[in-house]
Amino acid sequence: MGSPEDQAYRLLKEHCHGFMVSQVLFSACELGVFDLLAEAPGPLASAEVAARLASSPRGTEQLLDACVSLKLLQVDLKPTAVYGNTELASTYLARTGPRSQQNMLLYMARTTYACWGHLAEAVREGRNQYLKAFGVPAEQLFTAIYRSEAEQLLFMRGLQEVWSVCGGSVLAAFDLSPFPLICDLGCSGALAKECVALYPACRVTVFDIPEVVQMAEKHFSFAGEERISFREGDFFTDPLPHADLYILARVLHDWSDEKCSQLLARIHHACKAGGGVLVIESLLDPDGRGPLTTQLYSLNMLVQTEGRERTAAQYRALLAPAGFPRVHCRRTGGTYDAVLARK
Ligand SMILES: C[S@@+](CC[C@H](N)C(=O)[O-])C[C@H]1O[C@@H](n2cnc3c(N)ncnc32)[C@H](O)[C@@H]1O
16 A cells, blocks of 8 residues: 555656656657557567567667557467457557548647647746747747647648548537538648538538648548638638638637637628538636646747637637637547537
8 A cells, every 4th residue: 555645646647747758658659559550450479579670679669669568559468479459459559440530649749749848938938849949939829839740731631631530520519400511711621521421411511721632632642622712811811711600610719718709700791691610629617626637738839920819718718709609518528528609
């Protein structure tokens, strides 16, 4: 039986080691461990994994064993140790997994992690850390993320992957069938696909800056999706498409209250009578004391954007003055929640 001090010390160590756990996961993804094991005809010995990944036998064995303890891999010890993916890895970590999150993890490993290395400075200065992490001024929110075509594609794919897990629940949180014409603002099409699948009568216009729209049209398949169309533009300055419903998924959390108000006023101007806005975000508890995941996301907004995660009341305080007074919030029980506001 440990003393209360022992418990506190164990908790402290667990918190300290959090970044090591993330790095085991990120590195195994970067090296292609989960892809190799998914494509191999059976479990592999660590020497075989090392040979195929051109990595050191020593480092590979240590990484694989840590992955076993983290339940990312399973090991069969007899007659000699051979490793295979767990169900978690087959589903979420291998690139061929039905709900693969690999691009999101690689984006976090390369961009998010670099910014979090400067969290203390972000807290001190109250602004994102793109300048220190990537040499990009803090005001240019997406320049660091879109620093090369490969990184932009990684980010876009990573964002899309989340909707393969959470898209259904956020879009079903409210009945959206009264909104035949939907505009998804700031997005590259994944949520639109979920939307047309769920609401057979709706059409969706996907609106984003030109480089995102062009990349989406080049790399993502919309074959047979005649109800989805694309429009290029800057949602702060260009005319917005007319629609019955505007989806803002993980968009408001990027921006200051002032910019959110500007954007919502522009949406109100373009929105058809009786229309509305569906805000999809991870909601903080009313007192801001949780959930921890959302608090961490909010810090992530500090190191990466000019925004923050908000409570339902804070979204209401942005939506009502912009002309959307009837605000309803639904928690989905998952990572992302839904707020529907009617004009
Ligand atoms: C955090 S991402 C969210 C993407 C998507 N809605 C989702 O949840 O997966 C923010 C999106 O807003 C787009 N964006 C940023 N500034 C924009 C602007 N001024 N006009 C249009 N889109 C913009 C970005 O390119 C990006 O696709």
